[in-house]
Amino acid sequence: SIVIPEGVTHIGKEVFEECTSLTDVTLPDSLRVIDEFAFADCDSLNEVTLPKGVSRIREGAFAACDNLKRITFLNPECIIFDHEFTTGNDAKIIGYDGSTAEAYAKKYSKEFVSLGKAPVIENTKFIIEEGTCGSDATWILDSEGILTVSGEGDISVEPVVWYYDYKNSSNE
Numbered sequence: 001s002i003v004i005p006e007g008v009t010h011i012g013k014e015v016f017e018e019c020t021s022l023t024d025v026t027l028p029d030s031l032r033v034i035d036e037f038a039f040a041d042c043d044s045l046n047e048v049t050l051p052k053g054v055s056r057i058r059e060g061a062f063a064a065c066d067n068l069k070r071i072t073f074l075n076p077e078c079i080i081f082d083h084e085f086t087t088g089n090d091a092k093i094i095g096y097d098g099s100t101a102e103a104y105a106k107k108y109s110k111e112f113v114s115l116g117k118a119p120v121i122e123n124t125k126f127i128i129e130e131g132t133c134g135s136d137a138t139w140i141l142d143s144e145g146i147l148t149v150s151g152e153g154d155i156s157v158e159p160v161v162w163y164y165d166y167k168n169s170s171n172e
Contacts, residue, residue: 006030010130011038020044029053033130034061043067054078062088070094073101076118084108 001024004011008028013035016022023044029051037060039045046067050057052074059081062068068088073080076099080086087093087104092111095101096118105112130140137151 001025004028004031009033011035013037014040017041027051027054032056034058036060037063040064046070048072050074050078057081057086059083059086061086062091064089065091070113072115073099076100080104082107 002016002022003026006028007030009030009032011027011031011034014037015035016025016039017037018041019039020041020043022039022042023046025039025045025048027048027050031051031054034050034054034057036058038058039048040060040063042062042065044067045062045065047070048062048068049072054073054075055077056079060083061081062071063085065088068091071087071091071093073093073095076096078100080100082104087110090110092113093101093105094113094115095105096115099118102112102114104110130138132138133149134151137149139147139149141147
């Protein structure tokens with residue numbers, strides 16, 4: 001088993017992949033993102049509770065966790081990567097009525113267990129996207145549209161291809 005300490009906000013890509021003896025994981029309230037295949041193929045993992053701060057789980061986060069029976073979403077607005085196996089093969093999805101977890105379970109015909117009406121979450125910013133922009137610099141875009149760049153040193157800039165949606169544009 002593992003207890004991820006408070007203060008950790010991101011579990012990186014493939015960090016616990018194929019940890020076949022991992023039976024229990026405790027995630028901190030500070031956690032915001034679970035990256036691609038972070039817990040994939042953790043065959044002994046049988047239950048996971050995602051704290052209310054988790055705003056995104058990415059592709060295959062719990063893929064091929066053959067014994068995962070329950071995954072609980074405490075954030076009713078958690079963005080769940082749109083694939084049937086993101087939450088394991090046959091895990092029950094536990095979450096609030098009207099939540100993204102309920103919509104995900106319905107879309108993929110997974111059993112959904114309701115926690116009832118979602119609590120009101122006030123003044124909470126969720127991470128929409130994040131990444132790196134150099135060896136010592138990171139960026140985070142939150143749900144209020146605030147982009148924060150942190151770190152020291154040079155920022156590398158990769159070519160960006162901008163997409164402009166002419167049909168839905170407000171000329172912003």
